[in-house]
Amino acid sequence: MIVELSLESRDIDIVLDLLAPRAAGVGFAMPAIAGAIDLTRPDLVLRGARSAFEARRWSGDPVASAVLALVRDDWSDDAIEGLHETIAARRADMECGEPSLLLRDCVAEAFAAESIGRAAVLLATLLHLEVDEAETLSALALCAARLGRFEEALLLANECLKLPQKHPRAYCIAGFCELDRGNRKAAQSLLAVGARIARGRPDFAEMLRAAQRVLLILHFA
Template sequence: MENRDIDIVLDLLAPRAAVASLAAPAVAGAIDLTRPDVVLRRARGAFEARRWSGDPVASAVLALLRDDWSDGAIEALHGTIVARRSDMDCGEPSLLLHACVAEAFAAEDIGRAAVLLATLHHLQADEAETLSALALCAARLGHFAQALLLANECLKLPQKHPRAYCIAGFCELERGNRKAAQSLLAVGARIARGRPDFAEMLRAAQRVLLILHFA
């Protein structure tokens, strides 16, 4: 695949802005964003504790965020979230954080997006969405080993997300495993087919499959 094709595919897999009129993502408990900096620090502490306990997801995520989850970065994100909150009509905190994720991807600030996604993952907000998006962050940053690990962890969840299959397939293609890549991408396309919310992911999977077919 050429660099242009890679960029197009990864962009199609990026999270889009949340819509307030849609149902809020499932969250295990209420999210209090009165102090976003406190929420971000607690999430960072939880990931560090998980890494020390041998959690591969935490290790992969923290490897991506060497400087992006610093105290200074948290303060900057705190200001971003507070400012965005005043602009949004929706008071749902998880939708607010998802909107900030979409804006970070649009600005190509992948580190900021990953911090927000890791925080949402810690808050147990739509685990398949956040984990697959973290895998995308790793792929965007060129860390394909971490991207494949995160995508494969997402594939273990009961909720099947097409982005996870697409990222896993893309990573297998990077490793030269063409047959595995085609199989994963085909499953991702099948899950996304007929779902308007997964239309961009369907296009991504179909584009790579088409390239592989004619390569």
């Protein structure tokens, strides 16, 4: 990917880090879904989401197939028990018990720890629970890119672009994937749209920086 992008490895890492989900307390939090999620038993929520994605995969859903390709062993029974303990402990510590924001904080922690498979499990669970689909689906596309799975990343990003709510992260990831395929013009167009959406939105400031950084490098490459 580095050769195709004409970017240094350090630049790629910086850009992908800028696109990472932030904790709910940083910037503008995703909309709360009060009362919609019961995290009394996080393991049951995680297992329910896993079963739903497995059923969707068997029915031929490409999004479910892409998501399950990312998580692998991170959605096993043992991994679910570990996540259950993490979520339960955080739930006990949080003053604000809004479940969707709690899960988003866990996603941000997983990204910070470079536990991308674990982040993907949490994001897939949020997607199953229909929490902020554009934020969640675009973050899953980022997981795929971080894991070097650019086919899945492009599929998830393009799926996100079909939603009414346009998210700059999805445009940035789609642009990255087009660069990986050698489609420079398509990549520049997608990144430019992502930058335009992010401009003037404090909650998208880091994504604006990511898009602008790649566009600038490509301009001088």
